Structure formats: C-alpha cells, structure tokens
Amino acid sequence: RCGYVAIVGRPNVGKSTLLNHLVGEKIAAASRKPQTTRHRIRGVVTRGADQLVLVDTPGVDPSTPKLLGKVLNRTARATLDDVDGVVFVVEAGRWEAGDEQLAGWLAAGRRPVVLVINKVDKLKDKDVLLPFIDQVRGKLDFHDVVPLSALRGVNVDPLVTTLIDLL
Ligand code: GDP
Ligand code: MG
Numbered sequence: 001r002c003g004y005v006a007i008v009g010r011p012n013v014g015k016s017t018l019l020n021h022l023v024g025e026k027i028a029a030a031s032r033k034p035q036t037t038r039h040r041i042r043g044v045v046t047r048g049a050d051q052l053v054l055v056d057t058p059g060v061d062p063s064t065p066k067l068l069g070k071v072l073n074r075t076a077r078a079t080l081d082d083v084d085g086v087v088f089v090v091e092a093g094r095w096e097a098g099d100e101q102l103a104g105w106l107a108a109g110r111r112p113v114v115l116v117i118n119k120v121d122k123l124k125d126k127d128v129l130l131p132f133i134d135q136v137r138g139k140l141d142f143h144d145v146v147p148l149s150a151l152r153g154v155n156v157d158p159l160v161t162t163l164i165d166l167l
Contacts, residue, residue, distance in 0.1 A: 009090060018148075020150075042054045086112070092119050092123050100139075114144045118149065120154070143162070
C-alpha cells in the first residue's frame with residue numbers, strides 16, 4: 001500500500017516535530033503514482049511494503065491572511081481532496097481560533113481525517129484530556145483519534161498504523 005497524507009494544523013502545534021519523528025527517509029519520487037508532482041513531498045514513512053508519502057498543503061496555515069482569498073482557498077481544498085488522508089494536529093487542552101477554522105474546512109472536505117492530540121506530555125492534569133477529545137470530536141467526524149507526544153515520540157507508531165489502514 002502507498003498513499004498520500006497531508007499534515008495540517010495551526011502554527012506551533014508540533015507538525016514539524018511530528019514530521020521529523022515520522023520520517024525515516026527523504027526521497028523525491030517515492031511513488032510512481034502520476035500525481036506526485038502535484039504535491040510537495042516532505043518525507044516518506046516506510047513500514048514493510050507500505051509507504052506513506054507526507055505532503056505539504058499550501059495555504060492551510062490559518063495564520064496566513066490570504067487564507068481568506070478565494071484562489072488559495074480553492075487550491076488548498078483541492079490539495080486536501082487529492083490526498084488519501086489528512087492528519088489534523090491540535091495541542092492537548094488548547095483550542096484556538098486557527099483550530100476552529102481548520103476544523104470547519106476539514107468538515108467540508110472529502111477525505112478521512114485523523115485527529116492527533118499532540119503534547120500530551122505537557123498536560124499537568126491528565127483529567128482534561130478526555131473532555132478535550134470529546135470537545136474536538138464534536139466538531140467533525142474523525143476516522144480516528146490519536147493522543148501522542150511528538151517531542152518524546154510517544155504513541156507515534158500507532159498513528160502510522162492508523163494511517164496505513166486508511167490506504
Ligand atoms: P509547527 O509550527 O506545528 O511545525 O510546530 P513545531 O513542530 O515547530 O513545534 C512547536 C513547538 O512545540 C516547539 O518548541 C516544539 O519543540 C514543541 N513541541 C512539539 N511537539 C511537542 C510535544 O509533543 N510535547 C512538547 N512538550 N512540546 C512539543
Ligand atoms: Mg512547522
């Protein structure tokens with residue numbers, strides 16, 4: 001199995017940290033799929049015969065004022081519909097305007113979304129985790145929810161399993 005996955009989330013939630021933990025090799029043409037050139041590949045996760053190609057999604061950063069521009073909006077949405085799955089990264093216990101905006105977008109999209117609740121290691125009170133997950137789950141339908149710590153590499157492997165199952 002081989003497929004494309006976009007990692008989205010507001011700035012500072014830990015997307016780059018997660019990407020670094022996920023990626024074992026950097027290659028330009030991991031797949032012979034024709035749509036490769038339509039995505040900017042950030043890295044590849046290989047597990048046995050399965051391969052996830054992690055791609056950039058232009059314009060999905062909610063801090064970009066141009067997000068409201070119709071053209072960019074259309075480009076990003078087309079990209080999100082062109083991948084096999086989307087990883088929506090949020091920070092445990094912190095829901096902000098950028099998260100809300102992205103959730104609305106993803107709810108309107110056509111691809112399965114896996115919710116990553118990152119930075120669980122930062123939670124002083126672990127009891128806030130379940131209510132927070134419930135809160136976010138109310139925003140849209142998620143294929144799966146994976147709490148993890150990208151920084152410490154905790155629970156990152158189950159995320160890979162979930163994503164491969166999407167393909
Ligand atoms: P991005 O803007 O979404 O790409 O976020 P970064 O990957 O650059 O991370 C933003 C900050 O959060 C950095 O200081 C990271 O070290 C920190 N960070 C990322 N993941 C975790 C995590 O799981 N736990 C903790 N405590 N900090 C994290
Ligand atoms: Mg980053």
